[in-house]
Amino acid sequence: MATLAAHELQPNIDTIFEPKTSTWQYIVSDPVTNDAVIIDSVLDYDPATNTIGNASAEQLLSLIKERGYNIVAILETHAHADHLTGACYIQQYLLRRGKPKPPICIGKRITQVQHTFAAKYGLTEDEYISVFDRLLDDDECIRVGSLQCKVLHLPGHTPDHLGYVIGHNVFVGDSLFQPDVGSARCDFPGGDARALFRSITEKLYALPDYYRIFVGHDYPPGGQGGRAEPRAFATVAEERRDNKHVRDGVDExxxxxxxxxxxxxxxEPRLIHQSLQFNIRGGKLPEASEHGHRFLHLPLKVPDEVWNWGFAPQG
Structure with a gap:
């Protein structure tokens, strides 16, 4: 992979941690033009009351206003299974205030993920077809002012998973975590441990040692001798040397x-069913019923031993 010369312009990076889902959100901006992209935003959700909240999205929007950023794109690394995306909320907020519409972008293989989970949750095609503004090709480049954001396909955790290389930084979503946390799970539909290993070793670890890997989540180990505070990034050299799952010397x-x-x-992740139904819609709300309610489908698990203990229908 071609690398950038050390003297080339580097982006400003705002890192915002959402503690309830342990998600890192990023605003990456050109220091010359103030053009910026948002990566993996969060919309709050309270499962106890089934209520959507906007505190996390408003935090991003306040920072955007404070810094005077012009948002040129809202980027998703993949269809998240552990939090709701704030992409649509942020896009609509900016539009209502007269700002240019930033496209919501995701990898082109999202269609595979959408079809899989739409069938599982009973969504019709009109609820998820063409909900994203732009489907990104592998190695495509997005202009961010005078910077370029290069799309990097990183399958394994999910088949649609992308990373974004901007300057000497790569935003890897759920592919790789901090060295003391390890790597992402691969047991979701379309997940593939072999593909993840190759994404990490052949693509991420092929970057120069000084490149910074910005992670999608962090789960500090804590405990005796463990760190307690979340970190946004580690260098390629640190990951290759220390990652507890994928480091030099670990074979495929x-x-x-x-x-x-x-x-x-x-x-399974605590918010998996809510997140997937919301996120394959591109962050758009389900249509309201005639009574004004919006619904998500939650699977009911009834073990045989429970159902057979006197609860089965009679007759």
Whole structure:
């Protein structure tokens, strides 16, 4: 992969951590023009009351206003399964205030993910077809003022997963985490541990050692001797040397065996059903019913041993 010369212009990066879902959100801007992109924004959701909130999105919007940023694109690394995207809310907010419409962008393989989960949750095509403004090709470049944002396909966690290379920085979503946290799970539909290993070792670790890898989430280990505060990035050199799952000396088959065994023990993300239905719609709300309600579908799990203990229909 071609690299940028050290003297070339580097972006300003605002890092905003959302603690309830442990999500890093980013605003990446050209220091000359103030053009900027937002990467992986969050819209709040309270599962106890089924209420959507806007505090996290408003935090981003306040920062955008304070810094005078011109948002030229809202970027998603993938269809998140652990938080609702703030992309549509932010786009509509900017439009209502007379700002140019920033396109909501995601990888072109999102259509595969949409079809998979639309079938699972009973969504009709009109709820998710063409909801994103721009589907990105592999290695495509997006202008951010005088900077370029290069699209990097990073499959493994999900098939549609992208990273974004801007200057000496790469925003990797859920592909790779901090060295003491490791790598992303690969057990969602279309996930692939082999593809993830190759995304990391052949693409991310092929970048120069001084490049910074900005992660999508952080889960500080804490405990005795462990760090307690979230971090947004580690260098390529740090990841290659120290990542607990994928570092120099770990081979592909070893990683696949470990990742597969580990994923089989993981619980599903707390907001998986709400997040996926919302996010494959591009962050748009479900249509209101005739009574004014908006609905998401939640699967009902009824173990046989429970249903057979006197609850089965009679007759």
């Amino acid at each position: 088959n070893q990683f696949i065996a470990w990742r597969t065994e580990r994923d089989a023990t993981l619980a």
